[in-house]
Amino acid sequence: MFDSTMAQRDLPDAAALSRVPLFTGIDERALRPVLQAAQSVTRPASERFFQQGDAASFFYVLTHGRVKMTQVTPEGHQVVLRLIGPGDAFGGVAAFGDPIYPATAEAIEQATALSWDGQTMHRLLESDPRLAVNALRVVASRLHDLQNRYRELTTERVERRVARTILRLARESGRKVDAGVQIDFPISREDLAEMTGTTIYTVSRLVSAWEERGLVESGRQRIVIRNPHGLVRIAEDL
Amino acid sequence: MFDSTMAQRDLPDAAALSRVPLFTGIDERALRPVLQAAQSVTRPASERFFQQGDAASFFYVLTHGRVKMTQVTPEGHQVVLRLIGPGDAFGGVAAFGDPIYPATAEAIEQATALSWDGQTMHRLLESDPRLAVNALRVVASRLHDLQNRYRELTTERVERRVARTILRLARESGRKVDAGVQIDFPISREDLAEMTGTTIYTVSRLVSAWEERGLVESGRQRIVIRNPHGLVRIAEDL
DNA sequence: CGACCTCATTGCGCCACCGCAACGACCCTT
DNA sequence: AAGGGTCGTTGCGGTGGCGCAATGAGGTCG
Numbered sequence: 001m002f003d004s005t006m007a008q009r010d011l012p013d014a015a016a017l018s019r020v021p022l023f024t025g026i027d028e029r030a031l032r033p034v035l036q037a038a039q040s041v042t043r044p045a046s047e048r049f050f051q052q053g054d055a056a057s058f059f060y061v062l063t064h065g066r067v068k069m070t071q072v073t074p075e076g077h078q079v080v081l082r083l084i085g086p087g088d089a090f091g092g093v094a095a096f097g098d099p100i101y102p103a104t105a106e107a108i109e110q111a112t113a114l115s116w117d118g119q120t121m122h123r124l125l126e127s128d129p130r131l132a133v134n135a136l137r138v139v140a141s142r143l144h145d146l147q148n149r150y151r152e153l154t155t156e157r158v159e160r161r162v163a164r165t166i167l168r169l170a171r172e173s174g175r176k177v178d179a180g181v182q183i184d185f186p187i188s189r190e191d192l193a194e195m196t197g198t199t200i201y202t203v204s205r206l207v208s209a210w211e212e213r214g215l216v217e218s219g220r221q222r223i224v225i226r227n228p229h230g231l232v233r234i235a236e237d238l
Numbered sequence: 239m240f241d242s243t244m245a246q247r248d249l250p251d252a253a254a255l256s257r258v259p260l261f262t263g264i265d266e267r268a269l270r271p272v273l274q275a276a277q278s279v280t281r282p283a284s285e286r287f288f289q290q291g292d293a294a295s296f297f298y299v300l301t302h303g304r305v306k307m308t309q310v311t312p313e314g315h316q317v318v319l320r321l322i323g324p325g326d327a328f329g330g331v332a333a334f335g336d337p338i339y340p341a342t343a344e345a346i347e348q349a350t351a352l353s354w355d356g357q358t359m360h361r362l363l364e365s366d367p368r369l370a371v372n373a374l375r376v377v378a379s380r381l382h383d384l385q386n387r388y389r390e391l392t393t394e395r396v397e398r399r400v401a402r403t404i405l406r407l408a409r410e411s412g413r414k415v416d417a418g419v420q421i422d423f424p425i426s427r428e429d430l431a432e433m434t435g436t437t438i439y440t441v442s443r444l445v446s447a448w449e450e451r452g453l454v455e456s457g458r459q460r461i462v463i464r465n466p467h468g469l470v471r472i473a474e475d476l
Numbered sequence: 477c478g479a480c481c482t483c484a485t486t487g488c489g490c491c492a493c494c495g496c497a498a499c500g501a502c503c504c505t506t
Numbered sequence: 507a508a509g510g511g512t513c514g515t516t517g518c519g520g521t522g523g524c525g526c527a528a529t530g531a532g533g534t535c536g
């Protein structure tokens with residue numbers, strides 16, 4: 001969505017912004033004032049844009065890096081709701097009057113985002129129906145996504161869920177290396193466990209078994225897929 | 239949201255419609271043409287408004303009865319995504335250009351809904367920003383809801399999930415009877431299992447155990463809560 | 477009113493997955 | 507180079523929940 005040079009500049013240009021799903025179909029003239037209202041924010045790895053329970057004041061669109069959205073239960077269990085890449089919006093609740101963020105947004109590597117004051121974004125939404133319809137589409141697709149993961153969680157075994165998740169990450173942010181396809185950001189066993197509804201022990205055992213079979217190669221916060229087809233066979237059970 | 243007399247009439251009036259979340263804050267004058275464009279549809283129990291995979295042509299707002307949205311996996315497993323009551327919208331994908339319905343909408347008791355042609359609704363959304371923002375809010379709140387259930391599914395035991403679900407149903411559509419609070423529509427063990435990510439066997443065993451302890455009273459597609467506080471203690475683990 | 481269908485119950489065996497505990501590998505800091 | 511912190515691995519025992527199979531309990535329809 002955004003190329004890496006973008007993070008160097010203070011703000012991306014309107015042409016780049018129009019490639020973000022939220023802003024597609026909106027002409028560059030109309031986007032300029034939106035850009036004017038934006039501020040660029042950068043967070044180093046493992047720091048947060050906002051935290052579950054904080055007052056929801058800003059709305060973000062990621063331009064660079066990677067962010068994970070998590071939720072914690074009262075008992076302290078954590079789940080990863082989704083991973084956010086360049087071009088994705090997050091903190092949307094600030095734009096339509098929710099008082100607090102329902103989840104935490106943490107950079108998993110250095111990340112930069114455009115931010116808007118919630119009220120500003122709300123005004124923009126109400127003044128441009130195309131923007132509102134785009135936002136609707138974005139949220140709806142996120143709902144679809146979550147519905148599918150919800151269904152997987154109730155109907156499928158752990159092994160398949162983990163395989164699916166790794167393949168999805170590789171599809172979204174795989175980088176070709178000589179050994180195969182590597183997931184292009186640090187991802188721990190704990191992250192995978194919290195994304196698939198299982199424990200670090202089970203993830204570790206699964207990945208080890210796959211490694212023995214030559215399907216993957218892995219290390220500290222690093223996973224390389226050596227045999228995608230083999231993993232797909234596990235994920236889809238052919 | 240709608241009283242029962244409403245189903246008798248062909249269409250509810252604009253005043254009633256303005257109490258639907260999707261239409262709140264929109265003045266009755268503006269609602270009249272929306273109503274004009276609507277058609278009322280009734281389905282008997284266990285029949286469908288639409289089916290997963292069908293071409294997404296209509297958008298609905300339920301006025302009477304109860305509907306469940308389900309998804310089936312390629313292997314034939316079924317999950318219940320949500321239950322729909324009067325005032326709730328469903329089939330929203332038809333309004334923004336998705337080609338097919340991702341889920342099935344089945345009446346669990348006789349149900350009546352207002353329906354709009356998807357393109358008509360799309361035009362309405364683009365012409366009235368308040369409507370689009372309302373729709374955004376509705377979808378966002380559904381996303382929150384699903385995120386919470388997703389989190390519960392990964393972090394909580396079956397017993398607690400089932401207790402929670404029964405309490406939620408009672409809160410949303412409980413009817414006072416002399417024995418306690420009864421869920422006001424037919425609900426089978428299978429429905430509960432598909433709503434909580436478990437099996438009919440486990441649900442049956444749990445409900446039987448609760449019945450022995452005097453917490454609930456149940457029969458064929460019928461559940462009465464005798465001791466809400468006792469169930470809450472299971473759901474919240476005090 | 478009897479036949480049939482759907483829905484619910486429960487005994488029983490099983491196993492996928494959990495989670496502690498101990499250890500090992502890797503990275504960063506000074 | 508040493509030491510501490512984070513992350514990953516794996517043996518082991520325990521169990522929550524699954525799912526078959528058989529039976530029972532209601533509803534419905536002719």
